[in-house]
Amino acid sequence: MDRYLIESPHEAQECKKLLKDMLANGYLHHFEWGCPEGTHVGWAIIEAESAAQAFLAVPPLVRHKARVVKLKRYEESEVMSWH
Template identity: 35%
Template structure:
């Protein structure tokens, strides 16, 4: 199953940070327990890395109110052999 990085930005207001938390909690999404927050360091985004069937299922896991600003990025790992083929050009 593919792994995705999901990034959800929000404004720097403390009330907005709390709003995002509440949106996750009231939606029943279990992903809030997987979230990493940048707010303490002035980067007002949350990220989580999770396995989903596809990007659409990752998007459906995000509460509807937060979907428009979310970025969903499929993550892959390359083997050394995979990377080496690019140096042989």
């Protein structure tokens, strides 16, 4: 399993429906939100088999606007070996 950052931008008027859909699909507690500050984006880091599977955490309502990035953590030895 790889780790993926999910970024889910949406419009202010989509908020309540999006959060209810996330509650229904079981991903609500994975996400943190900028909504109360006026930045209508949800972020989560989840484990998934593929980017396609990670996209499924975002409800269809705003899935087309979501961005999924596969994450890599660099080891100290890896960075030290660069010339």
